[in-house]
Amino acid sequence: MRDVLISPSILSADFACLGEEIRAIDKAGADMIHIDVMDGHFVPNLTFGPPVIEKLRPHTKKPFDVHLMIAPVDPFIHAFAKAGANILTVHPEAGPHLHRTLQAIRGAGMKAGVALNPATPASIIEPVMDDIDLVLVMSVNPGFGGQAFIESQLRKVEQLRRMIDQTGRDIILEIDGGLNAETSPRAIAAGVTAIVAGSAVFKGGPAAYADNIRALRPSVHA
Numbered sequence: 668m669r670d671v672l673i674s675p676s677i678l679s680a681d682f683a684c685l686g687e688e689i690r691a692i693d694k695a696g697a698d699m700i701h702i703d704v705m706d707g708h709f710v711p712n713l714t715f716g717p718p719v720i721e722k723l724r725p726h727t728k729k730p731f732d733v734h735l736m737i738a739p740v741d742p743f744i745h746a747f748a749k750a751g752a753n754i755l756t757v758h759p760e761a762g763p764h765l766h767r768t769l770q771a772i773r774g775a776g777m778k779a780g781v782a783l784n785p786a787t788p789a790s791i792i793e794p795v796m797d798d799i800d801l802v803l804v805m806s807v808n809p810g811f812g813g814q815a816f817i818e819s820q821l822r823k824v825e826q827l828r829r830m831i832d833q834t835g836r837d838i839i840l841e842i843d844g845g846l847n848a849e850t851s852p853r854a855i856a857a858g859v860t861a862i863v864a865g866s867a868v869f870k871g872g873p874a875a876y877a878d879n880i881r882a883l884r885p886s887v888h889a
């Protein structure tokens with residue numbers, strides 16, 4: 668079985684001490700740090716932008732897996748690169764020129780990801796397969812942590828797994844929303860290689876983070 672990356676979403680962290688929270692999940696075994704950027708327009712919630720990300724950068728060497736839920740994206744690409752984002756993931760609905768956006772992200776030295784809302788078909792990425800490093804399957808409607816996992820997205824994961832395997836390229840297949848000890852092993856069995864989890868990682872405070880992260884990986888006896 669492939670190694671699975673765990674990317675805790677700091678949306679569920681204590682915003683009053685984000686630096687400490689990032690150090691705690693790094694130490695607890697996080698492989699990447701998932702940062703949800705929301706603009707109150709593309710999704711009905713607001714979070715943070717490049718200045719906050721830049722201040723968080725010195726707190727860990729782990730990759731910043733930045734999920735943009737903003738429209739438009741293009742005017743901000745360089746600001747996110749400068750702030751220290753390693754992967755920049757965008758929704759196709761956020762702008763009219765997905766291919767150009769992906770090229771601009773790579774041109775700015777970052778890996779490029781595409782996020783698919785629950786109602787967005789897998790086929791949308793077919794023409795840009797050579798231009799992406801990550802596909803993010805949203806298993807909730809984006810905007811908030813703590814929502815219930817949408818089962819139908821497992822079929823989309825299986826479909827994307829086949830599409831990615833056909834390319835022969837090492838594209839990360841990530842899933843985001845409602846992942847916990849019960850849903851995560853099922854998503855991994857369907858073919859994902861990265862798990863985003865907010866509420867399931869940050870519940871119980873820093874003393875629980877290592878166990879919470881471990882619970883998202885499939886048991887060796889499974």
Ligand code: DX5
Pocket residue numbers: 676677678679701703734807808809810811812813814843844845846863864865866867
């Ligand atoms: C939702 C965000 C997620 C969110 C997941 O729009 O993209 O990353 O933090 O939260 P949980 O894991 O609590 O569903």
Ligand code: ZN
Pocket residue numbers: 676701702703734843863
């Ligand atoms: Zn996210």
